[in-house]
Amino acid sequence: MNTPTAAVAVAPATQHQARARRGFQFSAIATLVILVVLVIGASIASPDFLTGPNISNVSRQVVGVGVMSMGMLLVVLTGGIDLSVGSVAALSSVVTAMLIPEHGLTVALVSGLVAGAACGLVNGALISMYRLSPFVVTLAMMTIARGIALLVSNGAPILIGDDGQALLDFGRANWFGVPQPTVLMLLIFALGAVFLGMTRAGRIVRAIGSNEEAVRLSGVPVARHVMLTYIVSGSLAGLAGVISTARAGVGAPTVGFGDELAVIAAVVIGGASLSGGKGTVLNTLVGVLILGVIANIMNLTSVPGYHQQVVMGLIILVAIVAQRSAGGSHR
Numbered sequence: 001m002n003t004p005t006a007a008v009a010v011a012p013a014t015q016h017q018a019r020a021r022r023g024f025q026f027s028a029i030a031t032l033v034i035l036v037v038l039v040i041g042a043s044i045a046s047p048d049f050l051t052g053p054n055i056s057n058v059s060r061q062v063v064g065v066g067v068m069s070m071g072m073l074l075v076v077l078t079g080g081i082d083l084s085v086g087s088v089a090a091l092s093s094v095v096t097a098m099l100i101p102e103h104g105l106t107v108a109l110v111s112g113l114v115a116g117a118a119c120g121l122v123n124g125a126l127i128s129m130y131r132l133s134p135f136v137v138t139l140a141m142m143t144i145a146r147g148i149a150l151l152v153s154n155g156a157p158i159l160i161g162d163d164g165q166a167l168l169d170f171g172r173a174n175w176f177g178v179p180q181p182t183v184l185m186l187l188i189f190a191l192g193a194v195f196l197g198m199t200r201a202g203r204i205v206r207a208i209g210s211n212e213e214a215v216r217l218s219g220v221p222v223a224r225h226v227m228l229t230y231i232v233s234g235s236l237a238g239l240a241g242v243i244s245t246a247r248a249g250v251g252a253p254t255v256g257f258g259d260e261l262a263v264i265a266a267v268v269i270g271g272a273s274l275s276g277g278k279g280t281v282l283n284t285l286v287g288v289l290i291l292g293v294i295a296n297i298m299n300l301t302s303v304p305g306y307h308q309q310v311v312m313g314l315i316i317l318v319a320i321v322a323q324r325s326a327g328g329s330h331r
Helices: 005-044 053-062 063-077 085-128 134-153 160-174 181-196 202-211 212-217 222-248 259-269 281-300 305-327
Strands: none
Touching: 005 085, 005 281, 053 063, 053 181, 053 281, 063 085, 063 181, 063 202, 063 222, 063 259, 063 281, 085 160, 085 222, 085 259, 160 181, 160 222, 181 202, 181 222, 181 281, 202 212, 202 222, 212 222, 259 281, 259 305, 281 305
């Protein structure tokens, strides 16, 4: 007697899950379509776009935002946010450049990465253990990290000099025609895909964003996993700062200024939900490339600097609306 009722109860849930899967698939396709349309439009607008040097240039320019986007994706999957990534990158850049002359390249690199990880650890501890708002905590860290970077550098860029030649070589060299920093970024995305798709910890991170209370009741140490995502985000922000130093030859307290917005935009354009639980590594990479193509084509077509911010914001908004419309309503 109860079987028909049970079947009726289960059917709506099954239909909802099917719609969600179809929406997610459409969302993924829409993101790729947006990138293809932008590439075609850029090729028409400027014959220089699809040249080898320009493609290489685009791939170099997106590395910093790309590396930070991988860490941001992990944080967003848990339902959090990290507004401090740009400032943490600046702190790591300054620390690395400052330590190279007296302590050598190895110590400087490790110290730069540790500085980023330490910022992430503080963020993660306050958010996961003390249940503070991720927005407020990371906003405070954004100010603190940038302030420390300005203090230790006296507000001026720090040249890394000949002692950091190996770092300069990495930032400017190619590997089979692909810039080495780009290769490193792609490797990080590949590791992120393996982590989220093939490890228990990765599945837990995604599950926390979908239903944190259910994960907690199942006996999983939620706080530990949330803290891990912020440590990874801080570490990758630190790595982005090191890469910036490698490319420019200086550690500057202005590195990453405003990048937190570009990083969040890349993740959202890639289809991630800011409420958590939804997002993929591949789509995040596509989101990063979309931002890179938009910025590059505006430079090639000589769009004035002040106008670029307006155009970039409008295109991002249109891309997000198109991506969401194709994916259907969710969350």
